[in-house]
Amino acid sequence: xxxxxxxxxxxxxxxxxxxxxxxxxxxxxxxxxxxxxxxxxxxxxxxxxxxxxxxxxxxxxxxxxxxxxxxxxxxxxxxxxxxxxxxxxxxxxxxxxxxxxxxxxxxxxxxxxxxxxxxxxxxxxxxxxxxxxxxxxxxxxxxxxxxxxxxxxxxxxxxxxxxxxxxxxxxxxxxxxxxxxxxxxxxxxxxxxxxxxxxxxxxxxxxxxxxxxxxxxxxxxxxxxxxxxxxxxxxxxxxxxxxxxxxxxxxxxxxxxxxxxxxxxxxxxxxxxxxxxxxxxxxxxxxxxxxxxxxxxxxxxxxxxxxxxxxxxxxxxxxxxxxxxxxxxxxxxxxxxxxxxxxxxxxxxxxxxxxxxxxxxxxxxxxxxxxxxxxxxxx
Amino acid sequence: xxxxxxxxxxxxxxxxxxxxxxxxxxxxxxxxxxxxxxxxxxxxxxxxxxxxxxxxxxxxxxxxxxxxxxxxxxxxxxxxxxxxxxxxxxxxxxxxxxxxxxxxxxxxxxxxxxxxxxxxxxxxxxxxxxxxxxxxxxxxxxxxxxxxxxxxxxxxxxxxxxxxxxxxxxxxxxxxxxxxxxxxxxxxxxxxxxxxxxxxxxxxxxxxxxxxxxxxxxxxxxxxxxxxxxxxxxxxxxxxxxxxxxxxxxxxxxxxxxxxxxxxxxxxxxxxxxxxxxxxxxxxxxxxxxxxxxxxxxxxxxxxxx
Amino acid sequence: xxxxxxxxxxxxxxxxxxxxxxxxxxxxxxxxxxxxxxxxxxxxxxxxxxxxxxxxxxxxxxxxxxxxxxxxxxxxxxxxxxxxxxxxxxxxxxxxxxxxxxxxxxxxxxxxxxxxxxxxxxxxxxxxxxxxxxxxxxxxxxxxxxxxxxxxxxxxxxxxxxxxxxxxxxxxxxxxxxxxxxxxxxxxxxxxxxxxxxxxxx
Numbered sequence: 001x002x003x004x005x006x007x008x009x010x011x012x013x014x015x016x017x018x019x020x021x022x023x024x025x026x027x028x029x030x031x032x033x034x035x036x037x038x039x040x041x042x043x044x045x046x047x048x049x050x051x052x053x054x055x056x057x058x059x060x061x062x063x064x065x066x067x068x069x070x071x072x073x074x075x076x077x078x079x080x081x082x083x084x085x086x087x088x089x090x091x092x093x094x095x096x097x098x099x100x101x102x103x104x105x106x107x108x109x110x111x112x113x114x115x116x117x118x119x120x121x122x123x124x125x126x127x128x129x130x131x132x133x134x135x136x137x138x139x140x141x142x143x144x145x146x147x148x149x150x151x152x153x154x155x156x157x158x159x160x161x162x163x164x165x166x167x168x169x170x171x172x173x174x175x176x177x178x179x180x181x182x183x184x185x186x187x188x189x190x191x192x193x194x195x196x197x198x199x200x201x202x203x204x205x206x207x208x209x210x211x212x213x214x215x216x217x218x219x220x221x222x223x224x225x226x227x228x229x230x231x232x233x234x235x236x237x238x239x240x241x242x243x244x245x246x247x248x249x250x251x252x253x254x255x256x257x258x259x260x261x262x263x264x265x266x267x268x269x270x271x272x273x274x275x276x277x278x279x280x281x282x283x284x285x286x287x288x289x290x291x292x293x294x295x296x297x298x299x300x301x302x303x304x305x306x307x308x309x310x311x312x313x314x315x316x317x318x319x320x321x322x323x324x325x326x327x328x329x330x331x332x333x334x335x336x337x338x339x340x341x342x343x344x345x346x347x348x349x350x351x352x353x354x355x356x357x358x359x360x361x362x363x364x365x366x367x368x369x370x371x372x373x374x375x376x377x378x379x
Numbered sequence: 380x381x382x383x384x385x386x387x388x389x390x391x392x393x394x395x396x397x398x399x400x401x402x403x404x405x406x407x408x409x410x411x412x413x414x415x416x417x418x419x420x421x422x423x424x425x426x427x428x429x430x431x432x433x434x435x436x437x438x439x440x441x442x443x444x445x446x447x448x449x450x451x452x453x454x455x456x457x458x459x460x461x462x463x464x465x466x467x468x469x470x471x472x473x474x475x476x477x478x479x480x481x482x483x484x485x486x487x488x489x490x491x492x493x494x495x496x497x498x499x500x501x502x503x504x505x506x507x508x509x510x511x512x513x514x515x516x517x518x519x520x521x522x523x524x525x526x527x528x529x530x531x532x533x534x535x536x537x538x539x540x541x542x543x544x545x546x547x548x549x550x551x552x553x554x555x556x557x558x559x560x561x562x563x564x565x566x567x568x569x570x571x572x573x574x575x576x577x578x579x580x581x582x583x584x585x586x587x588x589x590x591x592x593x594x595x596x597x598x599x600x601x602x603x604x605x606x607x608x609x610x611x612x613x614x615x616x617x618x619x620x621x622x623x624x625x626x627x628x629x630x631x632x633x634x635x636x637x638x639x640x641x642x643x644x645x646x647x648x649x650x651x652x653x654x655x656x657x658x659x660x661x662x663x664x665x666x667x668x669x670x671x672x673x674x675x676x677x678x679x680x681x682x683x684x685x
Numbered sequence: 686x687x688x689x690x691x692x693x694x695x696x697x698x699x700x701x702x703x704x705x706x707x708x709x710x711x712x713x714x715x716x717x718x719x720x721x722x723x724x725x726x727x728x729x730x731x732x733x734x735x736x737x738x739x740x741x742x743x744x745x746x747x748x749x750x751x752x753x754x755x756x757x758x759x760x761x762x763x764x765x766x767x768x769x770x771x772x773x774x775x776x777x778x779x780x781x782x783x784x785x786x787x788x789x790x791x792x793x794x795x796x797x798x799x800x801x802x803x804x805x806x807x808x809x810x811x812x813x814x815x816x817x818x819x820x821x822x823x824x825x826x827x828x829x830x831x832x833x834x835x836x837x838x839x840x841x842x843x844x845x846x847x848x849x850x851x852x853x854x855x856x857x858x859x860x861x862x863x864x865x866x867x868x869x870x871x872x873x874x875x876x877x878x879x880x881x882x883x884x885x886x887x
Contacts (some may be wrong), residue, residue, distance in 0.1 A: 010471045078432070085431035086406045102842065111852055192409075195427035195603040198531045322621040324530055337437025342519070343471050344439065347462045347650055348500040348665055352562035352581040354651070362559045369450050405702050409744050412709045416742075417798045419716045420857040420870035422824050426798045450713070509718075513710040531795075538794030538853060570824050570872060572852060594717045609717045612824035 024070055039063040048292025049073055053332050054080030055192075055211035057291050059262045074213070074336040081211075081333050089193065094255065097182060098289070099168075102161045104242035107253050110170075110234045110269060116163035121240060122293075154242040167267055170179065170283070176269070177282045180365050198324050205308050205327055209301040210290050213332025220330065221300035224307050224320035231306050233268035233286060240293050251322045265289040266298035270306050284309070380480035399449040402480040407431050410603065411449035415596060416605035419677035423573030424537070425520050430603035434627035436637050440473055440499055441600030447497045450512065458493035459565065463501040463648070464664035473497065500563075502584040504647050504669040507593035514560035515578040520606065522566040522576040540572045546617065565624070567610055574617065576610075583626045583648040586643050588614035601650045629662070639664045689709035697730050700763060705726050708741040712859070716868040720821045720830025722810055726864040734861040735778060735806050739764055742802075743760040743776060750774035753783060755806060758787050774801060781805040781837040781860070789848065800871075803845075805858055810837020810865045817842075818878040827869070831878070832867060835859065839880050846875060 009144035025031065040047050040063045051061045054077040062080055069075035105121025108114045170176045194202060209217060224231055242260040249256050266288040272281045286306030288298040305324055311321030319325045329335065386671055401408065407429075412427040420657040440461075451457065457477060461470035465488040472484055487493050490503045499516040507513055511652040514556070525531045526544040545566060552560045563579045564614060577588060588608050595608040608614055618624040629637045631648050636644045640661050647669055664670035665666060694807055698704040711723040725734055735755065740763070741750060744797070748769030761768070770778060771787045792800030809815055815833030819842075820831045837860075848871075849855035855871030869875060 011473060013472055013475070076515040078436075079434070081432040085407070085433070086398055086402060086404055088406050146472075187589055191429070192431075193429050195429050197427050198529075228615070238619075314437055324528075333432055333439045337435075337439065337440075337441070338518070338601055340436045341438025345462050345467055345578075346500070349563040349579045351649075351651055351665075352627055356558070356560050356562040359628070360556045360558045360560060367557065400702065405705070406746070408706075409742065410746065412713075413742055413747070414798075415713060416802070417717050417855070419713065419874065420826075421797050421853050422872060424853060450706075450710065452703065452710065454707075489740060513807050534795035538797065594713070607717075609825045611718075612826045 023256050034067050036063040036067065039066050043071075045293060046073065048070070048264075048294050048296075049214055050080060051292045052297060053211060053213055053288040054084065055291075056084040057079050058083075067367035074088065077198070077213075078333050081220045084309045085192070085227070087191070089190075092252075093245055094242055095188070096246060098239070098243060098263075099165050100162060101239060101241040101263070101265070102260065103163050103239050105241070105349060106163055106239035108166045108235065108237050110131045110166065110236050114166050114237070115169055117160070119163075125178060153204055163239075165267075167285070170236065170269065174280070175283050176285065179251060199312065200323060200327070202312070203270060203303070203325060205303075206272065206287065206289075206305060208327045209288070209304060209330065210303070212297070213335070214294060214300075214329035216330040216335065217304065217334060218296055218327055220320050221303045221307075222320070222358055225305055228318040229307050229320045231268075231270050231286070231303055231310075233270050233303050235299065235302075236267045236269045236285075238264070238266045238295060238298065242296070262292055263293065264294050264298040266302040268302040268306060273310075291374070333375045397429040398480055400481060401451060402433070402476075403448050404504075405430060407445075408449040411445055414605045415446070415449070415607065418596065418605050419594070419609050421573075421642065422609050422612050423472045423569030423575045423606060425575075425599075425604040425606045427603055428605055430451075432599050433600065435472065435476065436560075437601035438518060439469060440497070440516035442602075442605070443497050443499070443514045444477070444598075444599075445474060445600060446514045447477060447495060447607065447648045450481070450514075451477070451481055451484060451495060453481075455494045456485040456492050458487050458489050458490060458496045458668075459485065459498075459502070460496070460501060460666075460668075461499040463503075464667040466667065469499065489672075499579075499580050501648070501665060502580055502587045502595075504664075504666045505672070507591065509592045513591075513593055513595045514579070515597045516597065517576065517578040517597045517604070518601070519576055520597070520599040520602050520604040522564075522574045524576075536614070537573055540574075542566075542568075542574050542617070543573065549617060553619070559618075559622060559624075559636050562627075565636055568613075568615045568617060570612050571607075571615075575606060575608070577677050580626070581627055581648060584617070585614070585616050585624070586626070590614075599646030637677060640672075642670045642677070644670065690840045697732055697800075698728050698749055699730075699732050699740045705741045711866065712738065712868070715866055716825075716857070716870055718825045719823065719873040720826055720832050720867065720870055722832070722865050722867050724741075724865050729864060734864055734866060735804050736760060738804050738859055738861060738866065739766070739776065739778065739802075747775040748773065749776045749778065751778045752787065753778070753780040755780060756775060772829075773814050775800050777803045779803060779805050781807045781841050784838040784840040784844075791848055791854040791856060794854065797800060797855070800854070801856050803858045805837065805841065805854055805860050807834050807860055810834060810860060810867055813862060818881045820876040820878050821869070821873050822876075823873040826873070836862075839877065841874055844876060845869070 040059050043066065046066060047062055050065055050073065050145065051057055054062065061083060065076040069079060103119065105123060106119050119125040148304040166178065179219065189201050191204055191207045191209065244257045244260050244265050247258040247343045268286040269283045270286060272283050284306060288303040288305060289303030290297050290301065304320060308323050308326060311323060316322035403677055410428055416427040417426045418424065422536055433444055435441060446638050459465065459470045459474040461467040464470065478486060490505050493511060495512050496503065497514040502513065521679065522531055523545060526548050527533050547561055557651065563581050564576050565582050565585050566572045566574050567577045567585055577585060589609055589610065596605050616624040632635055636645045637649060639649060641649065641663050644664055648665045650665045654661050706814040708725065708728060710768040714722050715723050721728060724875065725737055729764065735821060743764045743766040747766055749764065749766040750771045752768055752771065754762055783861055789801035789803065790799060792798060811833045813833060815835040817837060818832045819832050819834060821832065845856065845858060857871055859866060860867050860869065
């Protein structure tokens with residue numbers, strides 16, 4: 001038992017791994033290993049991105065993934081996703097109500113005054129993108145005092161934890177279609193357990209987009225924004241915060257709060273459509289949500305959700321409305337894996353390619369020789 | 380799992396204790412297994428499955444790997460090949476991962492010893508036996524993708540066995556180049572119905588699919604499909620009466636069959652390369668195990684004669 | 686499965702991952718080679734062979750209909766499968782000695798895999814003689830194969846041939862007796878050579 005075939009190729013792999021490890025540690029004596037907590041806090045947005053693209057809310061392992069992949073977002077998400085795929089699905093949560101979110105930021109572009117008010121929160125939106133050269137050589141003491149000082153100065157308990165949703169106000173005014181109870185009772189599609197066979201339900205599209213690669217989903221959404229599409233969205237509400245996760249108690253079945261996850265959620269309102277069934281015309285909606293704090297991704301997703309709903313209903317008129325095109329090209333793990341694989345040897349197929357080319361060239365030459373022969377005969 | 384300290388040498392390749400036998404959880408294996416049975420029952424049909432993320436890149440054989448990991452048990456002897464060789468980096472990497480996550484299995488480089496063979500781009504030259512299973516890694520599972528980008532529509536075409544557009548494409552090739560230009564991934568009809576992409580094996584290997592003694596399973600991880608060519612099943616490359624399917628030619632300009640410089644074999648698929656010293660073209664068996672076997676049998680024969 | 690494990694109770698081999706790997710390999714071989722009979726006795730520990738088939742294939746992602754009530758209540762939580770109507774079930778467990786009028790799912794033209802797999806319990810499978818001798822041809826069979834089945838209503842085979850008449854639509858059958866197993870995928874052409882009526886020469 002356990003006889004192992006070993007050959008030379010393994011040495012190359014092991015050498016490459018060691019070299020990579022050298023690069024990670026080559027700072028030498030002046031270096032400090034990256035601390036997991038530091039990654040989670042100081043590389044906050046990167047950390048958020050890895051959890052959302054990895055499709056696993058696991059702050060500690062997300063930090064580890066960033067550390068071991070040396071900050072490569074695709075590699076880090078990949079490691080997290082691969083870890084996730086070895087875990088069985090033990091329990092399902094019910095659909096969670098995001099109006100219970102402990103909000104740290106919420107804004108609306110549709111109304112100046114929204115119920116509960118705008119809350120800018122932590123945002124780079126209005127930051128001046130100037131180089132903060134003072135951080136080049138930051139004093140650890142100064143660094144350590146900033147957070148404490150902020151907490152002393154801010155009475156954060158004056159702000160309520162939760163806010164009503166802007167969409168509810170729009171719905172009350174009859175500007176939005178009523179909530180379709182039948183749909184919310186349907187079991188959502190689990191993309192980790194079922195393959196996408198088109199046409200897919202909207203829940204499959206949403207979960208695929210929720211773990212998509214940020215740059216990829218942005219690119220497709222941007223194509224729609226620029227004119228390969230017709231959504232013209234208005235952000236009704238964008239919120240960032242901690243969503244309580246409710247799970248049924250294994251014995252009593254009663255819902256209990258198992259913890260909370262940091263999420264970004266975006267709801268866009270788009271122009272109304274003709275209602276075939278004679279219903280009152282109303283605005284249409286697009287929805288986006290992902291783990292962590294990643295606003296560009298949530299907004300892109302909400303726009304594509306709206307575009308895909310159009311495509312599913314009327315047939316796609318541009319790439320961003322085509323479910324197959326969008327959903328099969330936004331996963332970072334799939335696309336980077338395939339891109340990387342071109343570096344593997346293709347000797348056999350290339351040999352086969354050369355055989356075809358040579359045969360075709362030969363036939364080409366023969367044909368031309370025949371033709372020129374004929375030409376000569378005719379003279 | 381965070382407090383373990385590994386020496387720098389071993390830290391990458393020692394994770395087996397933290398993972399299930401075969402890396403995948405048993406539910407994932409069951410799904411793959413159910414799909415395998417469907418794939419066998421509907422020869423050539425691409426069965427969709429959820430395809431888990433493996434800890435190596437999509438495109439590096441994750442589909443084949445999931446099949447192997449779902450099938451393998453402690454009594455199995457595994458051979459992993461890439462480009463016909465057990466020693467190519469990707470084959471080594473896959474084999475080392477499977478050894479790590481499946482303690483107790485045997486691995487081999489000899490076709491004759493293997494019960495399970497995972498391969499990329501080649502089918503071994505030596506005919507496989509009934510008790511062996513071949514798993515092929517597939518990057519593009521659907522032969523119709525060249526004529527129809529929508530999977531939804533392709534599924535209907537497959538169901539109806541409507542391959543007219545694919546045949547037109549082949550015909551256009553002939554008109555343009557006077558030859559079918561498909562070099563590898565040659566569309567092959569299974570049991571008279573489904574046309575499959577047989578994975579990027581050269582045309583040389585396509586006849587081995589026909590009436591094979593062993594079960595052949597094909598796995599596409601990124602595209603999330605599993606399909607099969609059962610044993611003793613018809614597998615016919617698409618062709619026309621006047622332009623037949625042809626395997627790669629290894630004849631030189633005088634029409635003489637080239638041979639392997641190493642073992643002298645005149646009936647195997649050859650890799651072509653340039654000798655670094657002389658600048659001459661050289662040919663060598665692509666299937667390294669077969670090449671070794673030929674050399675060995677020659678030595679044995681010489682000993683007998685001597 | 687986990688609970689029993691924690692309490693230290695004995696778990697029968699058919700519920701263990703290692704057994705299921707071996708059983709699946711056998712199942713895959715019989716599905717690839719219609720007419721091949723495999724004997725599972727060494728793994729069964731008195732469990733019925735049909736239960737071992739279900740244990741090997743099922744989990745919470747798929748549905749089962751126990752058409753003739755062959756399972757006990759305690760089998761269900763172990764199998765984890767969803768109970769479902771016959772027309773929708775992924776797997777049907779039937780006693781082949783009793784014919785019933787059912788319509789299993791045959792799949793669709795674009796997704797023929799959305800079809801049912803039937804696990805049919807018969808009295809005896811044999812390569813020699815039985816009450817019904819069958820000639821099998823098709824993929825997986827080198828030329829032709831002959832098997833004998835006892836304790837199976839002929840109507841099951843007639844229905845099966847009807848359900849499988851429009852490839853790729855169809856159903857796949859796994860036949861089990863007490864310890865042996867064989868398969869009839871939808872591609873197999875089944876010809877009934879002779880059928881001796883029940884009660885006579887078994």
